[in-house]
Amino acid sequence: MAAAGQDNSFRDGKVDINADFPENGTNNGASIQDVDLLDEEDDRKPLASPGRSPNKAIEDDKSRSRSRKPFHYPTNRRTSEELDSHSTLATYNRYRYYSRLAPPDDHRMRIPDHIVPATLFYPPMFVDQSGKQGSLITIFSIWNTMMGTSLLSMPWALGQAGFVLGLVIMVVMAGLTLYTCYRVIKSVEGVDQEGEVLEFSDVCRHYLGRWGEGCSVFFSLSALLGAMIVYWVLMTNFLYNVVSFAYENINAPGNETSASTEVLCPLNSSYTPDNGNLSGMFHMATPGDDDTFHHVWERVKTVPFFLVILVFPLLNFKSPTFFTKFNALGTMSVVYLVVFVSVKASQWGIHLDFSHTGKDVDVTVASVYFPILTGTLSLAFFIHNAAVSICRNQKHPENNGRDLTIAYICVMVTYVIVGAVFYASFPKDKDCIEDNLLNNFSNTDTLAFVARVFLLFQMWTVFPLLFYIFRLQFMHTLFGSTYPSLVHVIVLNLVLVGVCVIFARFLPHIGTIIRFSGAFCGLAYIFTLPCLVHLVRLKQAGRLTWPTGVVHGFIILLGLANFVGQFFFLNKT
Amino acid sequence: MKKKVLLMGKSGSGKTSMRSIIFANYIARDTRRLGATIDVEHSHVRFLGNLVLNLWDCGGQEAFMENYFASQRDNIFRNVEVLIYVFDVESRELEKDMHYYQSCLEAILQNSPDAKIFCLVHKMDLVQEDQRELIFREREEDLQRLSKPLDCTCFRTSIWDETLYKAWSSIVYQLIPNVEQLETNLRNFAEVIDADEVLLFERATFLVISHCQRKPHRDVHRFEKISNIIKQFKLSCSKLAASFQSMEVRNSAFAAFIDIFTSNTYVMVIMSDTSIPSAAMLINIKNARKHFEKLEGYNNAQMLLK
Numbered sequence: 001m002a003a004a005g006q007d008n009s010f011r012d013g014k015v016d017i018n019a020d021f022p023e024n025g026t027n028n029g030a031s032i033q034d035v036d037l038l039d040e041e042d043d044r045k046p047l048a049s050p051g052r053s054p055n056k057a058i059e060d061d062k063s064r065s066r067s068r069k070p071f072h073y074p075t076n077r078r079t080s081e082e083l084d085s086h087s088t089l090a091t092y093n094r095y096r097y098y099s100r101l102a103p104p105d106d107h108r109m110r111i112p113d114h115i116v117p118a119t120l121f122y123p124p125m126f127v128d129q130s131g132k133q134g135s136l137i138t139i140f141s142i143w144n145t146m147m148g149t150s151l152l153s154m155p156w157a158l159g160q161a162g163f164v165l166g167l168v169i170m171v172v173m174a175g176l177t178l179y180t181c182y183r184v185i186k187s188v189e190g191v192d193q194e195g196e197v198l199e200f201s202d203v204c205r206h207y208l209g210r211w212g213e214g215c216s217v218f219f220s221l222s223a224l225l226g227a228m229i230v231y232w233v234l235m236t237n238f239l240y241n242v243v244s245f246a247y248e249n250i251n252a253p254g255n256e257t258s259a260s261t262e263v264l265c266p267l268n269s270s271y272t273p274d275n276g277n278l279s280g281m282f283h284m285a286t287p288g289d290d291d292t293f294h295h296v297w298e299r300v301k302t303v304p305f306f307l308v309i310l311v312f313p314l315l316n317f318k319s320p321t322f323f324t325k326f327n328a329l330g331t332m333s334v335v336y337l338v339v340f341v342s343v344k345a346s347q348w349g350i351h352l353d354f355s356h357t358g359k360d361v362d363v364t365v366a367s368v369y370f371p372i373l374t375g376t377l378s379l380a381f382f383i384h385n386a387a388v389s390i391c392r393n394q395k396h397p398e399n400n401g402r403d404l405t406i407a408y409i410c411v412m413v414t415y416v417i418v419g420a421v422f423y424a425s426f427p428k429d430k431d432c433i434e435d436n437l438l439n440n441f442s443n444t445d446t447l448a449f450v451a452r453v454f455l456l457f458q459m460w461t462v463f464p465l466l467f468y469i470f471r472l473q474f475m476h477t478l479f480g481s482t483y484p485s486l487v488h489v490i491v492l493n494l495v496l497v498g499v500c501v502i503f504a505r506f507l508p509h510i511g512t513i514i515r516f517s518g519a520f521c522g523l524a525y526i527f528t529l530p531c532l533v534h535l536v537r538l539k540q541a542g543r544l545t546w547p548t549g550v551v552h553g554f555i556i557l558l559g560l561a562n563f564v565g566q567f568f569f570l571n572k573t
Numbered sequence: 574m575k576k577k578v579l580l581m582g583k584s585g586s587g588k589t590s591m592r593s594i595i596f597a598n599y600i601a602r603d604t605r606r607l608g609a610t611i612d613v614e615h616s617h618v619r620f621l622g623n624l625v626l627n628l629w630d631c632g633g634q635e636a637f638m639e640n641y642f643a644s645q646r647d648n649i650f651r652n653v654e655v656l657i658y659v660f661d662v663e664s665r666e667l668e669k670d671m672h673y674y675q676s677c678l679e680a681i682l683q684n685s686p687d688a689k690i691f692c693l694v695h696k697m698d699l700v701q702e703d704q705r706e707l708i709f710r711e712r713e714e715d716l717q718r719l720s721k722p723l724d725c726t727c728f729r730t731s732i733w734d735e736t737l738y739k740a741w742s743s744i745v746y747q748l749i750p751n752v753e754q755l756e757t758n759l760r761n762f763a764e765v766i767d768a769d770e771v772l773l774f775e776r777a778t779f780l781v782i783s784h785c786q787r788k789p790h791r792d793v794h795r796f797e798k799i800s801n802i803i804k805q806f807k808l809s810c811s812k813l814a815a816s817f818q819s820m821e822v823r824n825s826a827f828a829a830f831i832d833i834f835t836s837n838t839y840v841m842v843i844m845s846d847t848s849i850p851s852a853a854m855l856i857n858i859k860n861a862r863k864h865f866e867k868l869e870g871y872n873n874a875q876m877l878l879k
């Protein structure tokens with residue numbers, strides 16, 4: 001038996017079979033050779049010396065070898081069956097051999113990065129990407145992100161479904177969307193590999209193939225587009241009202257009343273078709289003044305285009321980080337709206353008449369128009385595309401489910417406050433409630449005016465952000481780069497702005513836009529994709545059972561019904 | 574007069590690393606700083622008994638090297654048994670590379686027209702995996718076309734996967750005279766002793782010349798791994814000026830014997846029947862050795878007569 005060399009010294013200068021350059025012996029880096037020799041050094045005694053049984057020698061060697069070999073060296077019969085492990089072992093074997101041939105600073109024998117097995121690039125301390133985000137921040141982020149423009153439409157949507165039925169539907173929808181959102185987050189955890197930063201669209205690609213990813217991107221973009229259109233319509237509305245008020249104040253000061261508790265019922269107000277003010281405000285200008293200003297400044301006909309001048313310059317920025325600084329405005333506007341609704345409600349008192357005695361405002365308890373509410377809520381409770389990013393940095397990811405639930409409850413409560421309280425206290429016919437609740441207030445109402453200014457400014461700063469995210473996803477999916485060229489970007493911006501303007505001109509009903517885009521996007525993102533991914537995952541793990549399949553299939557059908565249901569009520573603006 | 578194996582290629586194409594890995598030599602200092610590699614004088618490497626490895630940088634060096642090369646041309650290309658030409662797949666000067674290759678071929682045609690030509694497209698690990706086959710096929714076509722009337726065999730290689738070992742094993746396989754006869758005898762030997770697998774290695778490089786596998790094995794990389802392990806062991810031995818002779822490895826599942834076989838080869842026998850005592854195995858190997866040496870004697874005689 002050949003005994004391993006135990007001496008550390010480098011004997012050079014002696015000619016042997018394979019040494020080529022006599023001077024090489026001294027030049028070898030001591031560190032690597034030392035490491036290798038250390039292995040053999042422990043075997044001070046030769047493996048089989050006389051008086052020592054071979055078996056004992058083998059046992060001794062085994063126990064020593066188990067303790068000092070690297071983790072993937074198959075000293076014990078671990079069944080690592082994958083082909084991959086054989087080639088990884090082969091790579092390691094080569095690495096060991098080549099490192100002995102050259103000093104460590106010789107680049108020729110150094111293992112290149114692309115050969116090192118990928119798992120070695122992510123030591124455990126980096127895979128664990130738990131951030132410093134506490135539960136409270138996560139809950140707040142979720143709440144903040146979900147609170148959007150659908151807040152303004154809540155009372156109207158609630159009324160469409162009927163008061164009691166509406167509240168029931170709110171709770172049910174909140175629970176349903178919470179469940180699917182939880183599924184979304186859980187599914188990402190299941191796929192998370194090699195420390196890659198994953199989004200739900202990656203999960204869709206993993207389980208459902210390219211079309212799954214394409215679907216998720218497409219529907220995500222459509223939700224974004226819906227939000228942008230709503231923003232545009234609202235911005236035109238607020239801009240119109242604010243400028244009209246300012247103009248009227250300048251022209252006919254002292255004519256206004258402030259803090260009026262008067263509530264408008266725009267459906268009954270006089271409007272002329274060519275003015276296009278379908279649910280418009282009647283302005284207190286005298287007929288004679290109409291011509292120039294109000295001809296130029298029409299809410300539906302011209303203001304959308306004026307808005308382009310204000311907004312378009314902001315859209316061509318490469319990086320929107322500047323706009324993220326205005327994020328706080330969003331929260332403040334929500335808080336302001338809640339306060340606003342509470343103040344108005346306290347001024348009006350409750351006006352609910354369930355028994356139609358005529359003493360008070362009639363209340364519909366349940367109505368066949370409830371899909372309008374479900375469509376609106378689909379957008380109101382939509383956070384599935386951002387949930388993964390928000391929950392990624394949780395300090396304690398095991399609390400994701402709990403935090404998500406709390407956040408959803410908070411959101412639901414906010415919506416209920418704004419929706420139900422406003423609805424309950426609205427002093428006129430409940431059918432008057434507009435899909436933008438601020439439309440029920442004249443532009444001289446101080447609180448409403450403040451709300452309009454506030455929201456206008458907030459939307460003006462958030463709109464470029466929405467635009468940017470849309471552009472990012474769109475460009476990346478189609479062209480592989482986020483800023484392919486200035487031409488691409490400008491063309492996309494023009495197209496998107498064009499779409500917004502067209503909607504603002506011809507269909508400025510945010511209720512319709514919200515419910516259609518909510519149902520459409522929700523069809524895929526809230527109902528179908530999370531359930532499909534979950535079912536595929538269970539199937540792959542072999543844990544798919546009939547009840548689970550039926551329940552999730554039912555959820556998918558609900559999503560489809562939600563979408564189809566929107567088309568039945570096209571006349572309800 | 575010893576026959577040569579020429580290892581040629583542009584400077585920096587990976588020849589020195591390749592030689593170091595195959596022959597288990599400590600690698601020379603990075604010679605780019607010092608000039609091209611000229612190591613005809615130092616080559617002690619003997620290969621397949623009677624072949625000597627010469628390394629030459631061909632092309633891409635300064636003018637005085639070019640002159641030296643040109644003046645020594647006939648010397649270099651005389652008595653060549655094998656020409657192994659290394660191409661760097663990442664090279665940006667394909668035209669130049671081909672030009673130098675062709676001039677080497679001319680010299681071969683003049684001085685050693687019977688030499689076998691092998692072309693290695695090296696550093697393939699730097700190419701994306703899904704493009705490797707495509708790029709290699711392109712190069713192979715070009716090289717075979719350019720090499721006419723000589724025949725060249727092409728391989729794609731990288732030191733970081735099994736392709737280098739396989740390419741050199743194929744080259745060695747083609748250099749062994751009567752290799753089929755060797756294989757048949759090896760198979761008989763394996764069946765007689767009822768071994769799981771019997772391998773025949775070339776002595777200097779531990780490249781597998783032939784093997785007889787009687788039981789299936791999962792690991793396709795095992796030959797290269799064994800070769801690398803034994804070469805590392807040889808490196809350790811050489812530090813003591815000791816030379817490696819034989820090795821026995823045993824555990825509860827198998828027994829493996831590695832021993833000198835003929836003057837050019839080592840044998841490795843793997844048995845899963847561990848009840849057979851080592852002494853018996855060693856006697857078997859000793860007897861087989863006599864038989865194979867006779868065989869090799871015939872082969873060498875044949876080669877000398879050529």
